Amino acid sequence: MNYAYMPGCSSHSSSRDYEMSALAVLKALGVQLEEIKDWNCCGSTPVSSVAPVTSMALSARNLALAEEAGYREVVVTCSSCYSMLKRAETYYRNDPAAREMMAGALKTMGRQFEGMVTVKHILELMVYHLGPERLAAAVTKPLKDVKIVPYYGCLLGRPQKAFDDPETPTSMDEALRITGAEVLRFDRKSKCCGGSVMLTKQKAVLRLVEEILWEAADRGADVIAVACPLCQLNLDAYQTRVNAEFGTSYRIPVLYFTQVLGIAMGLDKKHLALGKTFVPAGRVVNI
Template sequence: MKYSYYPGCSLHTTAKEFDISTKVVLRELGIDLKELDDWSCCGGSVASNVSHDVGMALAARNVVLAQQESRDLLASCSGCYNKSAKAAKALETETEKNKIAPILAEMGLSVSESNIRVRNVVDVLAHDIDIAPHIKKPLTGLKVACYYGCLLTRPQDITGWDSPVFPMAMDKIVETCGAQAVDFRSKTKCCGGPILETKKDVALDLTKKLLDEAKDLGADCIVLACPLCATNLELRQAEIEKKYNVSYSMPIIYITEIVGLALGMKPGKLGMHKHVVSPKRVLAKVN
């Protein structure tokens, strides 16, 4: 299987461990990733607030580049995946396509008739590969809270997941790896990331609720596929602990890192040394 790979801005900066683990894990599982030539920001964070059409064209640009390579586009970041999937859908809709195409033309690109799918790494791991035969080191005894966040599964007509509010794909991957997926009821609730700058107190409270539930369930870590959620849950932990006089030290781990550990890969090869909250307690348990 071959995919055009779109890392997006975060995976080349604050979420390098996600980029590293995505590449080495999928390579180990026999999937060929070719990083999209000349990819650019999907505009997911702010572009649409300035202009819907320009914002959609920024995401569509990467879709068109993947069309030229005749490969489905794989985006690990849930935000990039969501925005790119919406752009791919827009290119199939005549009225939206007519708005986007002139902007793409100014970028020197034309829309191809070759429709491609935009995929997320969780979706690919769950549905395109049988991971089980590759497991070398089952993660027995590890309790995991799978967190999907707002963008990975919604809207359902774009993403096509099993459920927009209580999906199970990531849970099944974790269990195939030998770990226990706890019954994390907040798995698709917002972490507050998008409002962190404008309503910080509200954002921190939302993040705290996720950490509280994971801790109450006895989870050893929270596993996810969103760099923005990871930033909130990992980088804000110390601030939340101080503000509310609580203690977590909860590792925030990308799903590709969990799979990599089960494949027998060394933590350093997966980029796990780059985490802010140490994953040592997770590594100690699986070792």
């Protein structure tokens, strides 16, 4: 089964581990992702803030490229890309003015979009399309005595409420439970980590990160599992700074849920890129 794939800019850089583990896990499940040829940046929060219309047109180009190549579904790993592409898809379907704008922008480059493409997050693909049984069948080395909190971040179910609950999502809980790990309750699972303004409003954002780390530590989590590149970087790379700022001593590995799945599926650790986190993945990896 083949799907179009929107990697997003960070997959070539800060979240290479997400891409590598996602592709490895899907390959083991018999799914091939094929990169949209010549895809462009989704624009994310920054372009939306400077030129809201441009960000929608940027996403429309990606959807048009996938459609032109004959795909009907685009799979996205990054939550921000997902949110932006889904937003463009939704506006295209429901808002005539926005549709006209997107069509006009595409026309200037000789492209068009017919609205035939649906955007899907990789979590949606795994849990709701491939299904828990198929995931469970691939687990060969179940995780024992590992406690995990699933942290979804803000953009997975928002604003479109497309495949999971916008405030208390459950899809990652389900995917992680299949690995044999103990999946803990996590009330801050859809709170925002402030990733988009970490470089510009750091003091305020460290507080948001601290709250998430606090609950994870309080519940006794060995690992925080994430599904977004910015969440991963924010929770992982800034733990030292949080500790300095708040007098805490957090040291919780932050892994992509695809890495956790890959470990339980017994995949080659090289393909899961487990050595790239600031806080070492530790004993989860050595099982």
